Amino acid sequence: xxxxxxxxxxxxxxxxxxxxxxxxxxxxxxxxxxTFSRDTITSPISQFIFRIIKRIKNxxxxxxxxxxxxxxxxxYANIPVSxxxxxxxxxxxxxxxxxxxxxTKTDVxxxxxxxxxxxxxQFNGKFYKQKTGLLMGNTLSPILADIYMDEYQKQHLHEVxxxxxxxxxxxxxxIITKMNKPQLDKYVYGLNKIRGTNKFSSEFEQNDQINYxxxxxxxxxxxxxxILKIRWFRKDTPADRLLNYESSHGKSIKNNIVEI
Numbered sequence: 001x002x003x004x005x006x007x008x009x010x011x012x013x014x015x016x017x018x019x020x021x022x023x024x025x026x027x028x029x030x031x032x033x034x035t036f037s038r039d040t041i042t043s044p045i046s047q048f049i050f051r052i053i054k055r056i057k058n059x060x061x062x063x064x065x066x067x068x069x070x071x072x073x074x075x076y077a078n079i080p081v082s083x084x085x086x087x088x089x090x091x092x093x094x095x096x097x098x099x100x101x102x103x104t105k106t107d108v109x110x111x112x113x114x115x116x117x118x119x120x121x122q123f124n125g126k127f128y129k130q131k132t133g134l135l136m137g138n139t140l141s142p143i144l145a146d147i148y149m150d151e152y153q154k155q156h157l158h159e160v161x162x163x164x165x166x167x168x169x170x171x172x173x174x175i176i177t178k179m180n181k182p183q184l185d186k187y188v189y190g191l192n193k194i195r196g197t198n199k200f201s202s203e204f205e206q207n208d209q210i211n212y213x214x215x216x217x218x219x220x221x222x223x224x225x226x227i228l229k230i231r232w233f234r235k236d237t238p239a240d241r242l243l244n245y246e247s248s249h250g251k252s253i254k255n256n257i258v259e260i
Contacts, residue, residue, distance in 0.1 A: 016040045016121040016137060033077075035121050035130075035137030046115045046139035065165070065176040067205040067219065068184055069212050072149075072198045075171035076141055077133035079198070084134070084148040085112045091147060115140055145170065156194060159187060174212045 020031035072078075089105055089112075092098055098105060116138065119130040134141040149168060153161045160166055165176040179187060181204040188202045203210060208219040216233040219226055245254060 016135070018121050018123050018137075033136060035119075035135040043139060065178060066180070067208075067210040067217055068175050068177055068179070069203045069210060070160075070173040070175065070188065071201045071203075072171040072173070073201060074133075075145060075149075075198060076136045077130075079134050079145055079148050080132075081116050081134060084144045085109060085116065087151045088112065088144060088147050112140070116144075142170070152198070156191060169213060172213060174210075174217075 016035045018033055018035050020033055022029050023032055089109055092108065093105065098108070116134065119135050119138075121128055121130070121135075134144060146168075153166070153168070157166075159179070160175045160177055162176075167174045177184065184202055184204055188200050192199050205219070210217050211233045214233055216231045218229045218231070220229055221227070243249060243254075
């Protein structure tokens with residue numbers, strides 16, 4: 001019994017399945033592997049633990065100077081699961097979120113291990129297990145990736161981890177830095193030499209502009225002040241596909257699209 005609600009862990013005779021999404025805007029068109037973990041054996045555990053730890057993330061803000069971005073290569077697949085769990089438990093301890101629950105830190109750790117290390121899936125009728133990293137498609141993976149990267153920034157991104165000058169969205173990091181391009185390239189080269197951590201690529205502003213996610217950021221001077229203008233940015237490979245609102249897709253998907 002927890003907060004007058006009873007939670008049941010159910011067994012569903014189904015393992016996650018995977019698919020590959022081609023990254024058309026990348027060189028050699030690598031595949032993004034996505035695991036469909038909804039309504040599978042460990043999904044109730046992932047959803048339950050997610051509700052406990054979702055309130056311990058930090059917000060990151062940004063402002064202007066030199067614009068640059070860092071891209072983390074294959075973020076989910078390269079996050080050490082055991083370390084991500086340890087960081088999450090540490091944050092839970094610091095936040096005191098477990099004080100009013102009937103669960104101990106050991107209980108949460110065992111549930112995290114159960115949900116994250118039983119990374120089995122099906123592909124072409126055969127069964128596999130992902131050996132390293134977080135499964136893209138598990139409910140817990142995004143929040144653990146955020147928590148892990150927040151800790152990573154504190155430990156390794158000292159030169160750019162400045163309040164109000166860094167903004168992260170999953171594996172894309174926007175930074176406001178005083179480094180020039182050669183200095184940034186050297187800095188990223190040093191990051192990539194750190195053993196057992198994620199690998200980065202970088203982009204530096206050109207003509208006071210940089211593309212970040214689906215936006216184009218432009219520095220401009222108005223009344224002797226540097227203003228950051230933001231416009232939509234379309235990649236060279238937009239699909240231009242629309243989802244039929246009358247289709248059989250789930251309601252949660254339709255709620256995030258515009259009906260026309």
